[in-house]
Structures are given as C-alpha cells and as structure tokens.
Amino acid sequence: MGELERTKCRLLIIGGGPAGLAAAIGAYDEGERDLMILERETRLGGILNQCIHNGFGLHTFQEELTGPEYAQRYIDQVLERGIPFRTDTMVMSVTKAEDGTKEVMTVSEEEGLVLYRAEAVVLAMGCRERSRGALNIPGFRPAGIFSAGTAQRLVNIEGYLPGRRVVILGSGDIGLIMARRMTLEGAKVLVCAELMPYSGGLKRNIVQCLDDFGIPLKLSHTVVRIEGKERVEGVVIAEVGPDRKPVKGTEEHYDCDTLLLSVGLLPENELTIGLGANISRTTNGPVVNESLECSVPGVFAAGNVLHVHDLVDYVSEEARLAGQSAARYIREAEGGTVEEKARVEVKFSGGIRYTVPTYIAPEKVHAFLKIRFRVGDVMTNRKVVLYLNGKAVSAKKRRVMAPGEMEEIVLTEKLLKKYPDVTDLEIKVEEDA
Amino acid sequence: MYDVIIIGAGVTGCATARFLSRYSGKFCVMERSEDVCTGTSKANSAIIHAGFDAAHGSLMAKYNLMGCRMYPELAKELDFAYKNNGSLVLALSEEDIPKLEALMENGIKNGVEGLEIVDGRRLRELEPSIGHVPVAALYAPSAGIVCPFGATIAFAENAFTNGVEFRFNEEVKGLTRSEDENGEPCWIVQTPEGAVRTRAVVNAAGVYADVLHNMVSADKIRIIPRRGDYLLLDRRTGGYVRHTVFQVPGKFGKGVLVSPTVHGNTIVGPTAEDIDDKEGVDTTSEGFEDLMEKAGLAFDDLPLREVITSFAGLRAHEARHDFILGEVADAPNFFDCAGIESPGLTAAPAIGKETADLLAGKLSLALNPDFEGRRKGLPDPKSLPLEELAALLKEKPEYGRIVCRCEQISEGEIRDAINRPLGAKSLDGVKRRVRAGMGRCQGGFCSPRLMDILAEEWGVDAADITKAGGRSKVIVGLVKDRI
Numbered sequence: 016m017g018e019l020e021r022t023k024c025r026l027l028i029i030g031g032g033p034a035g036l037a038a039a040i041g042a043y044d045e046g047e048r049d050l051m052i053l054e055r056e057t058r059l060g061g062i063l064n065q066c067i068h069n070g071f072g073l074h075t076f077q078e079e080l081t082g083p084e085y086a087q088r089y090i091d092q093v094l095e096r097g098i099p100f101r102t103d104t105m106v107m108s109v110t111k112a113e114d115g116t117k118e119v120m121t122v123s124e125e126e127g128l129v130l131y132r133a134e135a136v137v138l139a140m141g142c143r144e145r146s147r148g149a150l151n152i153p154g155f156r157p158a159g160i161f162s163a164g165t166a167q168r169l170v171n172i173e174g175y176l177p178g179r180r181v182v183i184l185g186s187g188d189i190g191l192i193m194a195r196r197m198t199l200e201g202a203k204v205l206v207c208a209e210l211m212p213y214s215g216g217l218k219r220n221i222v223q224c225l226d227d228f229g230i231p232l233k234l235s236h237t238v239v240r241i242e243g244k245e246r247v248e249g250v251v252i253a254e255v256g257p258d259r260k261p262v263k264g265t266e267e268h269y270d271c272d273t274l275l276l277s278v279g280l281l282p283e284n285e286l287t288i289g290l291g292a293n294i295s296r297t298t299n300g301p302v303v304n305e306s307l308e309c310s311v312p313g314v315f316a317a318g319n320v321l322h323v324h325d326l327v328d329y330v331s332e333e334a335r336l337a338g339q340s341a342a343r344y345i346r347e348a349e350g351g352t353v354e355e356k357a358r359v360e361v362k363f364s365g366g367i368r369y370t371v372p373t374y375i376a377p378e379k380v381h382a383f384l385k386i387r388f389r390v391g392d393v394m395t396n397r398k399v400v401l402y403l404n405g406k407a408v409s410a411k412k413r414r415v416m417a418p419g420e421m422e423e424i425v426l427t428e429k430l431l432k433k434y435p436d437v438t439d440l441e442i443k444v445e446e447d448a
Numbered sequence: 449m450y451d452v453i454i455i456g457a458g459v460t461g462c463a464t465a466r467f468l469s470r471y472s473g474k475f476c477v478m479e480r481s482e483d484v485c486t487g488t489s490k491a492n493s494a495i496i497h498a499g500f501d502a503a504h505g506s507l508m509a510k511y512n513l514m515g516c517r518m519y520p521e522l523a524k525e526l527d528f529a530y531k532n533n534g535s536l537v538l539a540l541s542e543e544d545i546p547k548l549e550a551l552m553e554n555g556i557k558n559g560v561e562g563l564e565i566v567d568g569r570r571l572r573e574l575e576p577s578i579g580h581v582p583v584a585a586l587y588a589p590s591a592g593i594v595c596p597f598g599a600t601i602a603f604a605e606n607a608f609t610n611g612v613e614f615r616f617n618e619e620v621k622g623l624t625r626s627e628d629e630n631g632e633p634c635w636i637v638q639t640p641e642g643a644v645r646t647r648a649v650v651n652a653a654g655v656y657a658d659v660l661h662n663m664v665s666a667d668k669i670r671i672i673p674r675r676g677d678y679l680l681l682d683r684r685t686g687g688y689v690r691h692t693v694f695q696v697p698g699k700f701g702k703g704v705l706v707s708p709t710v711h712g713n714t715i716v717g718p719t720a721e722d723i724d725d726k727e728g729v730d731t732t733s734e735g736f737e738d739l740m741e742k743a744g745l746a747f748d749d750l751p752l753r754e755v756i757t758s759f760a761g762l763r764a765h766e767a768r769h770d771f772i773l774g775e776v777a778d779a780p781n782f783f784d785c786a787g788i789e790s791p792g793l794t795a796a797p798a799i800g801k802e803t804a805d806l807l808a809g810k811l812s813l814a815l816n817p818d819f820e821g822r823r824k825g826l827p828d829p830k831s832l833p834l835e836e837l838a839a840l841l842k843e844k845p846e847y848g849r850i851v852c853r854c855e856q857i858s859e860g861e862i863r864d865a866i867n868r869p870l871g872a873k874s875l876d877g878v879k880r881r882v883r884a885g886m887g888r889c890q891g892g893f894c895s896p897r898l899m900d901i902l903a904e905e906w907g908v909d910a911a912d913i914t915k916a917g918g919r920s921k922v923i924v925g926l927v928k929d930r931i
Contacts, residue, residue, distance in 0.1 A: 146756065
C-alpha cells in the first residue's frame with residue numbers, strides 16, 4: 016500500500032449510528048481506551064436522525080423516545096466517556112495485513128486520506144433500502160419514485176414534500192411510518208400494497224399509521240406498471256397468486272404523482288465483502304460467532320449490517336456485545352492467549368430462516384447470549400425449543416410468530432456449564448398443543 | 449446565419465459536431481432535451497462491435513469497421529472510458545456452428561481482423577463463467593466496450609470548447625427551404641424560440657429522424673422505434689464475464705448479450721420489440737423474463753439477484769435496416785444521419801467524421817486554425833495511486849467529501865460535473881457524468897444532497913431541480929405547504 020504513514024488505533028468502529036455508538040460504549044466499558052468511531056455523515060446518530068416519530072427505547076429506557084432522542088442518549092454516553100469520533104469521514108476499504116492487523120482507509124474533507132492500522136474493527140455500517148431497480152418493476156422511470164427512507168429524509172430533514180398523491184408498495188416499517196408522515200404533511204396516501212399475504216412491519220405500525228388514517232392495506236398485491244414519462248402520473252396495482260405472480264384481470268389503476276417503496280432493507284456489506292469475510296445468503300450480513308466476530312478474526316459486526324432489525328433497542332444491545340468482544344479480543348491478542356476454540360454450529364428447524372450467531376464457542380459465552388432469529392412464515396401456537404446434545408433444555412411459548420418480528424432465545428453461561436461437552440445445539444420451532 | 453445546425457445531441461450529432469469543429473464556421477447543435485445523450489445514445493448495450501455482423505457491402509458494415517478502429521485513439525484523445533475486451537458469439541448447439549462460420553466469413557469480407565472460431569474448451573479458457581450449453585464460439589478480439597455517456601459528453605465538450613454552440617430544450621418544429629443573398633440554398637429552422645437560418649442541416653434526431661427527413665423530402669423514410677429491455681447488475685459482479693458474449697440467432701431466438709461495462713457492472717440485454725411510441729422506454733415484465741431465460745442459456749449461474757436497475761432503450765430502426773447517410777437528393781444541404789441503430793454507437797465517430805468532411809466540402813469550410821483535438825475528462829480520484837490521491841486531497845479537500853457512497857463520488861467531482869462546459873443540470877445529468885446515483889442504492893442516499901448541490905451551483909431553488917429536465921421535478925413543494 017505504498018509509502019503512506021499509518022495512524023495507529025487499536026479499535027476502529029465503522030459507523031456512528033445506533034450500532035456504532037453502542038459498540039463504542041461497550042468496548043470502552045470493557046476497558047478499551049484507544050478507540051475511534053468513523054462516521055460518513057456530518058452528525059452521529061445514523062438513520063435515527065431522520066426517524067422523528069416516537070416508539071424508540073421502550074425496551075431500553077422504558078419510555079417512548081423519538082429517533083433523535085434515542086440517538087442522543089447514546090451520543091451523550093460517548094461524549095461522557097470522551098470516546099473520539101470523526102464525522103464526514105468515509106471508509107473506502109478495510110483490508111487485512113499479513114500480521115493480522117486491519118488497514119482501514121478513510122477519506123474526509125478535513126483530513127484527506129488517512130490510513131489506519133487497527134487491532135480490531137467493529138463493522139456498524141447499517142443497511143440500505145432495496146431500490147426499484149432491484150425489484151424489476153416494469154414501466155417508465157420518471158421522477159416521483161422514492162424509497163421510503165429517501166422520502167423520509169426529504170420530508171423530515173430537508174422539509175421538502177416529495178409528492179401529493181401517494182401509493183406505497185411494501186408494508187415495511189419505514190413505509191408504514193411514511194404513510195402517516197406524508198398524510199400529516201398534507202399528502203393523500205391512496206393505498207399501501209404488500210406482495211406477501213402478511214405485512215413485514217410491526218403490528219403497532221399498521222394500526223397507528225394505516226388504520227388510524229383510513230389508508231387501505233392490500234395484502235398479496237403488487238405494482239405491475241408505473242405510468243408517466245417525466246413525473247409519475249399513475250400506478251397500476253394487481254393481486255398476486257400464491258406464486259406471487261400478478262393475476263390477470265385484477266389490475267387497478269391509481270392516479271398519483273408518487274410511488275414510495277418500502278420493500279426491504281439490505282445490509283450494506285461492501286467493506287465486509289472487500290475484506291473477504293463470509294457472507295450469509297439469507298441475511299446478506301457476515302456469518303458470525305457468539306462474539307459477533309466474522310470469519311476474519313478481529314472483525315466484529317452488529318446492527319443492521321449484520322442482519323436487519325425491527326427495533327433499535329435490540330441493535331444497541333447486540334452492538335454493545337460486539338464492542339465488548341472486540342475489547343476482549345484485543346486484550347487477549349496482547350496477552351497472546353487467542354486460541355481457536357471448539358465451536359458448535361447453531362442448527363435450526365421448524366420454519367426458522369436463520370440465526371445470529373451461526374457458531375458458538377460455549378466457553379466464550381459470558382453470562383448469557385441471545386440467539387436472534389426470524390421465521391419464514393406467519394405461525395400460530397408454537398413453542399421455541401432449545402436442544403443441547405439432543406436434549407430439550409428450554410422452551411418458550413409463542414402464540415404468534417411472523418417474519419416481520421425478530422425472535423430470540425437466551426442461552427446462559429450457567430446452562431452451558433451443565434453441558435460442558437456440548438457438540439450439538441439446535442433451535443426448533445414446534446407445534447404447541 | 450449558421451453554417452450548420454445539427455439536430456440532435458446524441459452520440460452521432462455530438463460526434464459530427466466534434467469533427468465539424470475542426471473547420472471554421474458558425475455551428476450549432478440543437479437538442480430538444482436539457483442535456484446531451486438523453487435518447488437512444490443513453491440506453492444501449494454500450495459496446496463497440498467488431499463488425500462481422502453487418503451485411504457485407506452495407507453502410508453499417510463500412511462505418512462499423514471504421515468506428516471500431518477509431519475508438520481506441522479517440523478514447524485517449526478525448527479521455528473517455530473504453531476497453532478493448534473482445535467479443536464471443538456463442539453456438540448453443542452443433543447446428544449453430546455453420547452460422548458461426550457464415551458470420552466469420554462475412555466478417556472477413558468486411559475486413560474484421562483476428563476472427564477465430566474457438567471450440568468448447570478454448571471458449572471456457574477465454575470465458576471461464578460460460579455455462580454447460582454453449583459448444584463453440586466466434587471470437588472477435590477487436591470488439592470493445594465504452595461508456596456511451598462518457599463518449600457522447602466528450603464529443604460534445606470538445607465541440608463546445610472548439611466553438612460549437614449548443615441549444616438545449618429547443619425542439620425543431622419546422623424546416624423550410626430558402627435561399628441566401630447569393631442565391632445559395634439554405635434552411636429556416638423553426639423552433640418554439642423562433643426561426644433561425646442555416647446554410648446546412650444535419651439530421652441526427654435518432655428515432656425522430658424520419659419526422660425531420662419527411663419534412664424536407666418526397667422520398668419518405670420510416671423510423672420504427674425498436675424497444676430493448678436491459679438489466680444492469682451490481683459492480684460486485686464485475687469480473688464474472690470478461691468478453692461481450694452474444695448468442696448466435698438460432699432455435700432459441702435471437703439471443704441476448706451479457707457484457708461487462710467499462711465501470712465494472714454487468715449488462716444483460718436487449719430484447720427487441722417494435723413499437724409505435726417514440727418515447728416508449730417503459731420496461732416490461734415479459735422482457736425481463738425473456739432476458740433472464742436467454743442469458744441462462746449462456747451462463748449457468750449468472751448472478752441475476754444482483755440486478756440494481758433495469759431500463760429500456762429505443763433503436764432507431766429503419767425498414768431497410770441500413771444507415772441513411774449523406775445529402776438528401778431532393779433537399780440540398782440537408783444531410784441525413786438516420787436509421788442509426790446498432791452498430792450506431794460504434795459507427796458514430798466514423799459517421800460524424802465523414803458527415804463533417806462532406807459538409808466542409810459542400811460549404812467550402814476552411815480548417816479551424818485554433819482546433820484543439822484533445823480534451824481532458826473529469827479527474828477520477830479513485831483511479832489514482834494512494835500517494836497521488838493523498839496529494840490531490842491536500843490540494844483539493846472537496847474531493848475527500850464523499851456524497852455518493854455506492855460509487856464513492858465526492859462533492860468535488862459533483863461540482864466539477866456541474867461546472868464543466870455543458871455541465872449537468874439535473875440528477876440524471878450528474879449521474880451520467882460522474883456516476884453519483886448510478887450505484888446499488890440508485891441515488892437513495894445521495895439524491896437529497898445532489899439536489900442541494902445542484903440548486904446551489906445553478907442558483908435556483910431545490911424545488912426546481914429535476915430528475916432529467918422538463919416536468920421531471922423531484923419534489924412538488926414544501927411540507928405542509930397546502931395545509
């Protein structure tokens with residue numbers, strides 16, 4: 016990498032959103048003092064800054080905060096600890112040096128090109144929205160098609176109105192929130208169409224953002240045509256069959272000037288891929304172990320870059336662990352005690368799509384570990400059963416499970432101590448009679 | 449009075465303007481859109497054909513060969529992205545091999561060099577991703593890929609710097625034959641802005657070339673818009689395919705091409721459907737399905753889940769399927785560049801050069817003593833070695849503020865794109881010049897910032913910023929403005 020000087024920093028945290036902030040706090044509280052947060056935007060806080068609705072922090076603070084308020088609680092903690100950060104700083108690449116350290120290249124207006132050399136890195140870059148292009152929606156490509164998050168930024172940060180008559184495709188949480196927001200800002204939201212037979216958003220958002228405003232939610236519907244050559248003039252929606260293909264004859268035309276898309280979030284893992292870490296084809300995030308460490312040692316991940324979350328509270332919780340793990344990793348590396356631990360793969364069945372983590376080294380579980388997962392379909396009257404070496408060791412009843420709501424099961428250090436020779440770990444969703 | 453008005457700022461019109469600027473005179477490019485490269489030139493396969501396909505003896509064959517040979521040098525002179533990656537035409541069954549031989553024979557007659565039929569093994573050495581179906585291929589090492597926006601903008605900028613005027617948002621509504629004070633033929637070009645006189649007209653109006661031609665000639669032509677859908681894959685797929693991979697027309701139909709782009713994406717397309725609407729660039733789900741199915745014949749594991757956008761382009765297809773070039777017999781000083789469909793992008797510089805030379809002869813234009821044939825494109829900081837990048841960022845810190853995260857494009861580059869000669873006025877204009885918004889999030893993150901930068905540089909309100917000129921405003925007002 017040429018003759019450029021490397022700036023040393025033991026722990027770099029890439030991203031200053033909720034995950035990066037909590038990771039930094041976690042690492043600091045675990046004893047790491049040589050760390051730095053790198054943030055590409057002008058402010059810390061990430062996407063929370065544009066989420067001006069309330070409902071954040073119910074789990075963490077037992078109160079309802081807006082996005083910026085929630086972010087500020089963590090920013091304050093970062094400031095209290097004196098954790099340094101660089102804003103307006105873009106990480107261009109992360110590479111692994113031969114000695115195992117990580118080289119992180121950043122650019123910024125203030126500092127130009129800076130190459131860091133770090134012992135450990137926490138990836139906390141968040142996610143991006145799936146765009147119209149990735150959906151193969153046919154039709155013209157006029158102005159007036161926005162992903163819901165872009166519209167949210169235009170409205171909440173810039174004060175611009177993206178459109179006056181709006182159709183929303185996808186019932187993800189951002190789309191639902193924007194249905195209400197656009198209505199409050201003076202637009203008419205005509206309909207929210209969802210491809211699946213169920214919504215991917217939280218129940219409370221469907222009630223508070225659609226039902227309360229009389230906005231119809233059409234399940235098993237999709238956009239089959241976008242009209243308008245310069246600006247959106249109309250959208251055609253059709254019902255889809257069980258194969259998710261449009262059913263001829265069910266087309267409905269809506270006169271509108273705007274189409275908002277809330278059709279899924281994609282973890283933003285370009286740096287992770289560039290680093291050569293293994294990526295899960297299900298989550299599009301890196302494959303991690305109990306310490307939230309990727310397949311590249313010393314690189315940790317948390318938040319939406321790892322897997323897309325519904326609630327920021329869980330992001331913060333997860334990221335704290337990633338930060339703690341990174342601090343422990345650095346400590347152990349210094350003490351020369353990093354050794355390959357036997358690891359157990361987390362197996363799953365009964366409709367679970369994935370789990371985070373994928374691997375667990377039992378002796379590295381400190382106090383407890385939350386294994387998070389999602390199911391692939393709506394299911395009722397189930398129980399989530401944890402098996403160790405084929406034996407059911409815990410069960411949790413779930414009346415309703417849905418793909419839009421992340422599930423978790425807790426694995427305690429105490430329980431693992433009872434099974435010191437665990438070689439088989441499985442989570443099963445079973446019928447609950 | 450102008451000496452020449454070129455109608456249409458696509459690749460043919462801009463190439464003509466660039467070569468015309470080697471001569472002295474008062475020249476103008478008139479364009480109905482707000483920018484160069486907004487029609488057929490912006491939505492195509494972005495490839496430089498070797499020239500084995502066009503019928504021997506046709507104008508297509510002649511100009512294809514000439515153009516293909518001009519691109520490497522032009523790309524250096526005018527600093528646009530071009531790569532000589534070679535092409536392969538796949539035989540999908542043994543029955544297709546005679547067709548490869550026929551293509552090769554036609555190519556040799558056309559003067560294409562280096563053509564070779566390769567067997568299945570050699571094919572897979574050249575192109576390791578090839579699937580299990582193809583059995584052989586025609587290899588054409590002289591084929592290439594180009595950035596069609598980059599090339600068109602380069603021609604236009606160079607023409608502009610050499611004195612050619614560009615008039616945007618001006619659609620030609622009428623053409624009337626007249627005579628100048630010396631009794632020589634001239635034309636009155638009618639636009640909504642008024643009438644302008646010119647000694648000669650070049651018709652480079654793409655799918656509208658028939659409308660203009662038919663205003664002045666009794667020998668009517670008909671341009672049929674032939675729509676083609678395309679899929680563009682994430683840069684992450686870069687390297688999946690090295691060559692431009694065609695399929696020989698056969699029992700599976702015409703086949704689609706899969707090609708790398710100069711920026712490292714993968715492009716799949718086009719379909720072919722003749723339509724009536726000259727603005728009908730809407731994509732269809734049938735088109736997407738067709739592309740995916742046909743691309744699957746060439747590759748077993750083409751990463752189609754990495755599609756980041758899809759689009760449709762219109763080829764300006766003329767019923768006789770050849771270029772219509774030169775002075776129109778019954779319309780003196782009116783020069784056609786019509787029916788410019790594939791291999792039009794390849795042929796454009798050759799057509800432009802010959803048209804310019806024809807005009808110079810006809811109008812007795814002297815050489816332009818101040819002509820500067822070289823043009824420097826926008827700097828691409830990413831392509832610099834680290835030490836040079838570090839030095840650049842010290843000197844110009846604005847190149848360190850990344851606005852488009854997907855393509856890693858800085859505020860400095862975006863402001864450059866706006867402040868260049870014929871600079872960007874819209875989001876699409878910025879995107880075509882520096883790729884901000886061209887990446888995997890398709891402008892989701894950067895478009896609000898791009899609007900603000902455009903508004904600032906042009907001294908207008910953000911509410912006036914458009915996606916692509918005209919009525920394509922990005923926003924409709926301010927929050928609560930009607931409550």
